[in-house]
Amino acid sequence: MKRKIIVTDDGSTTIHIPEWNEQYHSTHGAIQEAQHVFVKAGLHHYILENKTKNVAILEIGLGTALNAFMTLLEAEKLDLQIEYHGVEAYPISLLEINQLNYPEQLNAIKKKQIFNTIHDVPWEDIHHVTDYFQLKKVNKDFSEIDYEETFHLIYFDAFGARVQPELWVESIFEIMYKALKTQGVLVTYSAKGSVRRAMQSVGFIVERLEGPPGKREMLRATKP
Numbered sequence: 001m002k003r004k005i006i007v008t009d010d011g012s013t014t015i016h017i018p019e020w021n022e023q024y025h026s027t028h029g030a031i032q033e034a035q036h037v038f039v040k041a042g043l044h045h046y047i048l049e050n051k052t053k054n055v056a057i058l059e060i061g062l063g064t065a066l067n068a069f070m071t072l073l074e075a076e077k078l079d080l081q082i083e084y085h086g087v088e089a090y091p092i093s094l095l096e097i098n099q100l101n102y103p104e105q106l107n108a109i110k111k112k113q114i115f116n117t118i119h120d121v122p123w124e125d126i127h128h129v130t131d132y133f134q135l136k137k138v139n140k141d142f143s144e145i146d147y148e149e150t151f152h153l154i155y156f157d158a159f160g161a162r163v164q165p166e167l168w169v170e171s172i173f174e175i176m177y178k179a180l181k182t183q184g185v186l187v188t189y190s191a192k193g194s195v196r197r198a199m200q201s202v203g204f205i206v207e208r209l210e211g212p213p214g215k216r217e218m219l220r221a222t223k224p
Contacts, residue, residue, distance in 0.1 A: 005099040009213070012105045015064065015096060020163045024063045026189070028214030031066070031105055033189060036212035038067045038155045039074055041220055042187035046153050047080065050183065054081045056150060058179055060142055061157040062086030065118045066102055068135065072118070073108060075132035083126075087138045087145060094119075142167060147179035154180060156188035161195060168195050174202045180223045191217035 006016045010029030017023070026033040046055060059067055068086055075082045097119050103112040118135060121127040126136045142158065154176055161168040168190065176186055188195070191208060196219055199206050204221035211218045 003096065005096065010105070011101075012066075013099060013101050015092065020159075022159055022163050025066065026212060026214055028212070030064075031070070031102070033212040033214075034066050034070050037187055037189045037218055038157070039070055041209055041218065042153055042155060042185065043071060043074060045187075045220070046185050047078070050152070052152075053079060055152050056083045056181075057085070057153045057155065058145075058147065058151040059084065059086040059155040059157060060176070061155075061159070062088035062091075062137060063157065064092060064096075064100055064102075065115070066100075067155050067157060068118055069102055069108075069111075069115050070106065072114065072130060072133040073106065073111065076130065080132060082132060083134045083136075085136045085138060085147075085151070087140060087142060089139070089141045091123075091139065092119075142172060143175070145175050145179060149178070149181050151179055152181055152184050154184070154186040156186055156190075161190065161192055168192070168198065170198045170201050173199050173204070177202045177204060177223055182223060184223045186221040186223075187218070189215060189218050191215065191219055195219065 001019055003015050003017050005013050008014055008027050008030045010032045012030040014023045014025040014030045103109050103115050123137045123139045129135050158167040196206050199221045205224055206221045208217045209220055
């Protein structure tokens, strides 16, 4: 499937799939979306609510590793200990990685080698990327995830329900529910009613929150 690098409204890059008319991140701003949905509504919310410095995170859709890289930067800034598992069925290519401009756009050019390390480390093993951030990349389909009560936080960043509706159904959210510890949190950019109902049907308590630029709302779900 053909893919190309495009620049979003905040100057950060993403990958566009013309056949689907879909992107890995919002065209209104890849970094702005990641900051609003995953860092602010996810990571910051969880550490403030639970008064903790230790967070185990599962990302559904490692993709460009923007969310992972921004979380790594936050861990260093806030003195957190992050164990991060990123699940990706179709890893991006070296050519695509080399065209991503996240270290530059995040004023973290000195961390560019660390961004590359996130992509370079072997799959399926845990790696100490920095003193604050451990990473395990998992190459499998989301439906094959079998974690149980392992994570405090899930970044659910799969392709949208318009192009991959099978990723936004009860059976997938049941897997997410099982993967979370009690009081664990899942955040996603989606605000579709069908997605919210699927989350609620497996036991999540779901909130509608203000969305990132270009979206009116997003969802945050908590395992009671």
